[in-house]
Amino acid sequence: MGITDRKEREKQEMRKLIIDAAMEMFIKEGFERTSIRNIADKIEYSPATIYLYYKDKDELLYEVQGQAFLELYNAFVKEVTATDPLERLEQLLFSYINFGFEHPDLYDLMFILRAPMKAVDDENDWPNCDEAYNYLADIIDKCGDQLRFDNPQIAALSIWSIGHGLISLYIRERIKVMQLPDDQIRNIIIATAKEHLRLMKK
Amino acid sequence: MGITDRKEREKQEMRKLIIDAAMEMFIKEGFERTSIRNIADKIEYSPATIYLYYKDKDELLYEVQGQAFLELYNAFVKEVTATDPLERLEQLLFSYINFGFEHPDLYDLMFILRAPMKAVDDENDWPNCDEAYNYLADIIDKCGDQLRFDNPQIAALSIWSIGHGLISLYIRERIKVMQLPDDQIRNIIIATAKEHLRLMKK
DNA sequence: TTCATTTTATGAACAGTGTTCAGTAAGTTT
DNA sequence: AAACTTACTGAACACTGTTCATAAAATGAA
Incomplete structure (x- = not known):
């Protein structure tokens, strides 16, 4: 099924988009000035969207780690x-x-x-x-x-x-x-x- | 002047009351579960009162340190x-x-x-x-x-x-x-x- | 004692945090 | 075209540190 493949690919791309943004902000702004809302702003999505791809902030941080x-x-x-x-x-x-x-x-x-x-x-x-x-x-x-x-x-x-x-x-x-x-x-x-x-x- | 002495003494007692409560909570509940509001609750004062004795949370933490x-x-x-x-x-x-x-x-x-x-x-x-x-x-x-x-x-x-x-x-x-x-x-x-x-x- | 001044304490608010969830819009299948 | 599924979001919740106008109490002077 080609569509499910594409969907899966898009899901992975979204996850990458999120952690890349997070990583850039950690390096540039520091950990303490990087919130879920900041990351959401940067990638131009709502904060709630991030929770569709990561269970919570800890899981996101683990991925960046x-x-x-x-x-x-x-x-x-x-x-x-x-x-x-x-x-x-x-x-x-x-x-x-x-x-x-x-x-x-x-x-x-x-x-x-x-x-x-x-x-x-x-x-x-x-x-x-x-x-x-x-x-x-x-x-x-x-x-x-x-x-x-x-x-x-x-x-x-x-x-x-x-x-x-x-x-x-x-x-x-x-x-x-x-x-x-x-x-x-x-x-x-x-x-x-x-x-x-x-x-x-x- | 006896009154100024007593006031100073009371001020120091209040500071001690605050950091003792903070220290006990750090040891018992852990650092992450200890907020200014929690400490205020424990000593039965308003959170704002703590700021009359410590400039901010960092200063309080330094004292506990x-x-x-x-x-x-x-x-x-x-x-x-x-x-x-x-x-x-x-x-x-x-x-x-x-x-x-x-x-x-x-x-x-x-x-x-x-x-x-x-x-x-x-x-x-x-x-x-x-x-x-x-x-x-x-x-x-x-x-x-x-x-x-x-x-x-x-x-x-x-x-x-x-x-x-x-x-x-x-x-x-x-x-x-x-x-x-x-x-x-x-x-x-x-x-x-x-x-x-x-x-x-x- | 009475009144003015200083000290001490607080409730309510502000701006921020992580997180949830009902509701909407878009995409996919029948 | 209708039914179903997926993707997304605004608004809210409960929390955080912190500030500030207001109130109450303690002190000093008359």
């Missing part, structure tokens, strides 16, 4: 170019931190905000993040016994936590307490990440 | 009992992580939420956190050259970031991606913190 994870994964593929696994691990960490610096609002949505996670019903599942996490896990596997860790899961969580800790303290303005001049904050974050990598290596 | 930092500092003093600085550093990190596990909503207010930081006008100042941060910085100083770090600021940021990274990934449900059974999440967080301490030591 998915797009953001695609961008992160693309950054990984583009920036992690070395063959030596230890070098790859370093490139990965800096790619991750850099993503946080360049897209703080997307980072928020991916790793800090509560809202999008409310759309994940399953207790132990978060498909949006799988691809990126596996990318990290694979690199750590390839490092074999070159790291001072016995457990690869702990190694992965260690790398992730130091990266996330640095970025989120920065994004949420907690590094203020160290009273560093503004242009040195980035430097000390990068230096701390480098030191962590150094300590991890055998 | 200050109370939360007092509690964190008290936990440090109570739980960091060793004399050896390396041991003290370990006790501090676990005290910090434990605080996050036991008071996730206060941790939110202290280290994750944007709102309370909007009440900090100064670019490079965050008095609420000073005491707790200096406690960490002092311990690291006392470690002297026993750590594999040249720069004490980097050592401090490294410890803080790993602790914050672990807690905030947990609180905001991002550790889901590792697909661990619920009772093992705490274990792997603690194990990762322990490994970090091990790597830091000479």
Whole structure:
């Protein structure tokens, strides 16, 4: 049936129209200044229409989060170019931190905000993040016994936590307490990440 | 003038009444279910009255954050009992992580939420956190050259970031991606913190 | 005590939020 | 052409933080 196909296609196009508008507004205006009404205005539909395509705002946010994870994964593929696994691990960490610096609002949505996670019903599942996490896990596997860790899961969580800790303290303005001049904050974050990598290596 | 003294005292009592009610609601009901109207209801005043004592919600939140930092500092003093600085550093990190596990909503207010930081006008100042941060910085100083770090600021940021990274990934449900059974999440967080301490030591 | 002034508290309103739903208009099938 | 289905929306609901004119109470001066 050609019509049902077209209808399905149009439905997907509408969903894309909505999340593209949402994503653009998150990046440009920030998360807090982006409401359902704002998104509706931008795409020239009524707010109620959005609810025909997404159950609620959380579900919409989860979808945008998915797009953001695609961008992160693309950054990984583009920036992690070395063959030596230890070098790859370093490139990965800096790619991750850099993503946080360049897209703080997307980072928020991916790793800090509560809202999008409310759309994940399953207790132990978060498909949006799988691809990126596996990318990290694979690199750590390839490092074999070159790291001072016995457990690869702990190694992965260690790398992730130091990266996330640095970025989120920065994004949420907690590094203020160290009273560093503004242009040195980035430097000390990068230096701390480098030191962590150094300590991890055998 | 006795009357002005009493008035000032009453003003401070009213401010305390408000933040105590707010704090109790954050802990009991969670941050998202605590509105100015809810707090006003609890203390049996009109919402408008709260604005006679606090400029806006952000200022109120900043004050509650200050109370939360007092509690964190008290936990440090109570739980960091060793004399050896390396041991003290370990006790501090676990005290910090434990605080996050036991008071996730206060941790939110202290280290994750944007709102309370909007009440900090100064670019490079965050008095609420000073005491707790200096406690960490002092311990690291006392470690002297026993750590594999040249720069004490980097050592401090490294410890803080790993602790914050672990807690905030947990609180905001991002550790889901590792697909661990619920009772093992705490274990792997603690194990990762322990490994970090091990790597830091000479 | 009486009157004027200052302090303290509030009801009602404003502009915003996410969300629902009856009603309308357009598209599709018979 | 009529019946049915799908797509869309205006208006409303219950909530949010915040402001402000108004009222009540406390204080100071006569």
